Amino acid sequence: MTEVPVKIEKNGQWVVSKIDIQKEAMNLQEPLNRQIPYKSIVDLVEKKNILLVTLKGEPGEVVRIASVEKVLQALKRVIIMSCSAYRLTAYFMSPAVRGGVLVTNAQWEKGAIAVLKSGIWFVSQNKQVSVPLREVAGIELTKREVQNKQVDVVKIDHLEDSEVVTSFVLCPLSTLNVLFNFLKDTTKDMDMAGNELDALGAQVGMLIYSGMDSHAIENMLNVSHKDLDEIYDKLIQLGLAEVMFIRKEVQLTPKGVRYISEAVKPPQ
Amino acid sequence: MGRILIVDDTLFMRTLIKNILFSGGHDIVGEAADGDEAVAKYKDLKPDLVTMDVVMPKVNGIEALKQIRAIDPTARVVMCTAVGQEQMVKLAIKTGARGYIVKPFQAPKVLEEIKNVLGS
Numbered sequence: 001m002t003e004v005p006v007k008i009e010k011n012g013q014w015v016v017s018k019i020d021i022q023k024e025a026m027n028l029q030e031p032l033n034r035q036i037p038y039k040s041i042v043d044l045v046e047k048k049n050i051l052l053v054t055l056k057g058e059p060g061e062v063v064r065i066a067s068v069e070k071v072l073q074a075l076k077r078v079i080i081m082s083c084s085a086y087r088l089t090a091y092f093m094s095p096a097v098r099g100g101v102l103v104t105n106a107q108w109e110k111g112a113i114a115v116l117k118s119g120i121w122f123v124s125q126n127k128q129v130s131v132p133l134r135e136v137a138g139i140e141l142t143k144r145e146v147q148n149k150q151v152d153v154v155k156i157d158h159l160e161d162s163e164v165v166t167s168f169v170l171c172p173l174s175t176l177n178v179l180f181n182f183l184k185d186t187t188k189d190m191d192m193a194g195n196e197l198d199a200l201g202a203q204v205g206m207l208i209y210s211g212m213d214s215h216a217i218e219n220m221l222n223v224s225h226k227d228l229d230e231i232y233d234k235l236i237q238l239g240l241a242e243v244m245f246i247r248k249e250v251q252l253t254p255k256g257v258r259y260i261s262e263a264v265k266p267p268q
Numbered sequence: 269m270g271r272i273l274i275v276d277d278t279l280f281m282r283t284l285i286k287n288i289l290f291s292g293g294h295d296i297v298g299e300a301a302d303g304d305e306a307v308a309k310y311k312d313l314k315p316d317l318v319t320m321d322v323v324m325p326k327v328n329g330i331e332a333l334k335q336i337r338a339i340d341p342t343a344r345v346v347m348c349t350a351v352g353q354e355q356m357v358k359l360a361i362k363t364g365a366r367g368y369i370v371k372p373f374q375a376p377k378v379l380e381e382i383k384n385v386l387g388s
Contacts, residue, residue, distance in 0.1 A: 099377025100371065101373065101378065104368070206284070209372045211288075211375035211376065212375070
């Protein structure tokens with residue numbers, strides 16, 4: 001059907017090759033000479049300009065394919081639409097909210113949703129959006145107004161390059177329930193009672209979410225460094241936060257005081 | 269950089285927004301804790317932009333937005349609300365809001381939105 005230029009990893013080396021995209025399989029050309037039926041693909045992950053294609057098996061072999069954006073888009077589309085996955089026709093809106101800011105030109109797009117091993121993909125004529133399951137921060141079955149009617153939708157909050165993005169999926173309620181239950185089940189280790197933090201802890205969490213550093217948080221909430229450290233410890237212990245780096249607070253030694261005192265003296 | 273009026277009924281949210289906007293080099297000209305105070309301060313301070321909470325005691329954010337737009341049809345107001353109140357979006361945009369942010373939000377995106385609205 002279509003032949004596209006790619007680089008494929010073989011024994012740790014990138015090999016220049018071509019892929020012949022057929023209806024049922026993709027044929028990796030010289031020097032690999034290998035056919036990969038789409039039905040043997042169970043997962044697809046994109047990292048920068050590299051596609052990680054996982055094949056059936058325990059553990060499944062991972063084929064790494066690099067190419068330009070346009071080629072990868074074509075490959076992704078055909079793999080997502082033909083691989084071994086749960087697929088449903090749906091409308092989706094992604095992103096609807098990014099970092100808390102409403103995307104005013106967001107629109108519902110008709111397409112397909114494919115649920116793969118490590119994530120879900122939204123695919124429309126013009127768009128391919130991947131939501132890795134480990135990046136899903138929240139799922140909710142809710143209602144949203146579409147053409148003046150309240151309809152059921154699944155709202156998915158997920159992280160994309162450290163930004164919290166909200167996407168919506170719209171399809172018949174029975175299918176929506178399947179998707180919701182699947183996502184709920186695969187991310188159940190993130191479920192919490194909601195009362196693990198006191199009011200101050202929740203405020204600290206909110207400020208971290210907004211991008212405030214510890215100095216700004218101490219000033220805003222008027223808490224001591226020691227108290228804030230305790231709240232951080234609790235957030236870490238609950239798995240709600242992780243240490244980015246440890247900043248040192250130091251004081252000058254007598255040698256340091258002498259050095260600085262000398263340094264600020266006017267030149268003789 | 270703009271002269272901004274922050275409207276929210278909670279001190280915590282006002283302080284958070286103030287910190288974010290301040291870090292982006294904006295000048296915070298005033299704060300208001302309800303819709304009435306927002307309208308009065310708008311008349312008085314003539315800010316370049318208002319960040320307006322939707323759910324507030326006395327006069328809510330949508331009503332305050334209406335009143336501000338009646339005083340100044342070119343007023344730039346960015347609405348701010350909690351998750352789950354997105355149905356307010358349509359009403360706010362119809363009423364003349366220039367942007368909409370949903371709590372919780374991330375500072376860089378808020379600054380980007382404010383910059384866009386100020387430039388519009």
